[in-house]
Amino acid sequence: MTITPALIGFGEAGSTFALAGDWAARVFDIKTAGDDRASMLARYKDCGVTGADSLAGALLGACAVISVVTADQALAVAEAAAQVIEKDALFFDMNSVAPDTKRAAATAITAAGGRYVDVAVMSPVNPARMGVPLLVSGPHADAGCAALGDFGFSKVRAVGDAVGRASTIKMLRSVIFKGMEALTAECVLACQKADVLDDVLGSLGAEWPALADYRLDRMMVHGVRRAAEMEESAKTLESLGVEPLMTRGTIERQRTLGRLGISPIPDTLDAKLERLTRT
Numbered sequence: 001m002t003i004t005p006a007l008i009g010f011g012e013a014g015s016t017f018a019l020a021g022d023w024a025a026r027v028f029d030i031k032t033a034g035d036d037r038a039s040m041l042a043r044y045k046d047c048g049v050t051g052a053d054s055l056a057g058a059l060l061g062a063c064a065v066i067s068v069v070t071a072d073q074a075l076a077v078a079e080a081a082a083q084v085i086e087k088d089a090l091f092f093d094m095n096s097v098a099p100d101t102k103r104a105a106a107t108a109i110t111a112a113g114g115r116y117v118d119v120a121v122m123s124p125v126n127p128a129r130m131g132v133p134l135l136v137s138g139p140h141a142d143a144g145c146a147a148l149g150d151f152g153f154s155k156v157r158a159v160g161d162a163v164g165r166a167s168t169i170k171m172l173r174s175v176i177f178k179g180m181e182a183l184t185a186e187c188v189l190a191c192q193k194a195d196v197l198d199d200v201l202g203s204l205g206a207e208w209p210a211l212a213d214y215r216l217d218r219m220m221v222h223g224v225r226r227a228a229e230m231e232e233s234a235k236t237l238e239s240l241g242v243e244p245l246m247t248r249g250t251i252e253r254q255r256t257l258g259r260l261g262i263s264p265i266p267d268t269l270d271a272k273l274e275r276l277t278r279t
Contacts, residue, residue, distance in 0.1 A: 003063055003064055003147070003150065004023050004024060004025050004064075005023065005025060005062070005064040005065060005066045005092070005147075005151060006025060006026050006027070006028075006058045006059050006062035006064070006065045006066070007023075007025050007026070007027040007028070007049070007058070007065075007066050007068070008027075008028055008029075008055065008058065008059075008065065008066070008067045008068070008069060008077055008081065009029055009067060009068040009069035009070075009077075010027050010029040010031075010040065010043065010044070010047075010049075011029075011068065011069075011070075012125060012126065013068040013094065013121070013125045014027065014029070014066075014068045015043060015047055016125045016126055016129055017066070017068070017125070017129075017130070017151075018047045018048070018049050019047050019048075020129035020130045020152070021130055021151055021152040021153075022048075022152075023048075023049065023151070024048060024049065024050070025049045025050070026049070026050045026051075026052050026057070026058045026059075026060075026062065027044060027049045027050065027051055027052060027058060028051070028052045028053075028054065028055045028057065028058035028059075029051075030069075030073075032051060032053065055077075055080055055081060055084060056083075056084040059081060059084050059085055059086065059089075060084075060086075061086065062086060062089060063086060063088070063089050063090065064089060064090045064092070064147055064151075065081060065085065065089060065090070065091045065092065065114075066092045066094060067081070067091065067092065067093050067094060067095060068094050068095065069095060070095075070225060070228055071095055071096050071097050071225070071228040071229050071231070071232050072228050072231075074093065074095035074097045074101060074105065075097070075101050075104055075105050078091070078093060078104075078105035078106075078108050078109055079105070079108045081109065081114075082108040082109050082111065082112035082114065083112070085109065085112050085113070085114040086114070087113040087114070088113065088114070088115060089114050089115065090114070090115045090117055090140065090143065090144060090147055091109045091114045091115065091116050091117065092117045092119050092144065092147075092148070093105055093106075093116065093117065093118055093119060094119045094120075094121055094134075096120075096121070096167075096170060096171070096174070096229040096232060097167060097171075097229075097232045098167065098171055098232040098233070098235040098236045098239065099163075099164030099165070099167045099168045099171070099236060099239070100164070100235065100236075100239055101167075101232060101235070102118050102163055102164050102167045103163050103164050106118070106138065106163040115140040115143065115144075116138060116140065116163060117136060117138050117140050117141065117143075117144035118136065118137045118138045118141075118163045118164060118165070118166045118167055119134055119135070119136050119144070119148075119166060120134065120135040120136075120166040120167055120169055120170035121133075121134060121170070122134065122135060122169075122170060122173070124218075130152045130153050130154055131153075131154050131155055132153070132155065133155045133157070134148060134153055134155060134156045134157070135157055135158075135159045135166040135169055135170065136148070136156060136157065136158050136159065136166055137158065137159050137160045137161065137162055137163060137164070137165040137166035137167075138161065138162065138163040138166075139161050139163075141158040141159075141160070141161060142158060144158075145157075145158050167236075168236060171232055171233045171236040172233070172236060172237075174229060174230065174233050175233050175237070175244075175246075175247055175250075178226055178229070178230055178233075178250055178254065179246055179247065179250045180215070181215040181216075181218060181219055181226075181250075181254070182219070182249065182250040182253035182254055184211070184212050184215045184216065185215065185216055185219055185253055185257060186253060187200065187212075188200075188201070188212050188216065188269070188273060189273065189276060189277070192273040192274075192277055193277065197270075197273070209269060212269055213268065213269035213272070216257075216269065216272050216273075217265055217272065219253075219254055219257040219258060220257050220258070220260065220262055220265050220272065221258075221265060222258065223254040223255060223256070223257040223258020223259070224254075224255060224258035224259060225258070226254040226258065227251045227252075227254040227255035227258060230247055230250050230251045230254060231251060233247055234247045234248060234251065257276075260276070260279055262275060262276075262279070
């Protein structure tokens with residue numbers, strides 16, 4: 001690896017990449033400014049990274065920056081990074097946001113002299129880690145792909161020179177994948193109450209009990225973040241003249257389950273449903 005990227009955000013994606021890529025990176029996460037500071041500093045130490053007390057401190061001298069924050073903070077982070085980014089630094093926006101949001105972020109980074117790269121993360125970062133599929137677009141896509149390969153990512157593909165193309169693919173794909181999660185949750189919750197769970201899942205196929213368990217698990221753990229991402233999918237649909245009727249339902253179902261804050265998550269589908277039906 002020729003360079004080490006600075007990291008903005010140290011949630012599941014940031015910490016996974018830092019560990020799997022063996023990056024001795026400088027990191028800034030907004031949680032270090034609040035009540036979670038002690039736990040965040042401990043996580044930095046465990047992952048072998050250096051925590052910065054400010055965004056400017058993390059980006060100082062960095063010729064590559066990876067932004068992995070929540071969807072609702074992606075643009076604000078890009079605009080803040082534009083105030084301190086090094087000239088010609090690559091800015092990898094890996095956040096799950098609408099193409100218009102990516103284009104606005106690109107405008108800020110480009111005006112500051114940085115090189116903006118639209119990156120779409122096309123599957124959960126775990127267990128894939130550095131093998132997670134990445135789509136890359138924008139005028140600096142080729143340079144971005146080369147750098148991502150140097151960082152240790154093994155499945156990187158350029159999809160065009162327009163900022164927003166990679167994110168469009170991601171957002172419209174999420175309409176299906178996260179929508180199926182929401183539909184599955186709605187179905188199995190009703191099946192549990194009607195005492196027909198085994199009959200319905202059995203009629204769908206042998207893989208469905210495990211699939212339903214996995215989908216419900218993801219919503220209970222990440223529902224709030226997934227809802228924020230789906231808000232961006234709704235914006236994408238609207239920008240294309242398609243009314244996001246089904247996607248609005250996905251947003252509500254994802255957010256509702258995520259906000260329950262159940263922890264630890266029960267291990268089995270039956271246990272999850274039993275817990276949810278008495279909440």
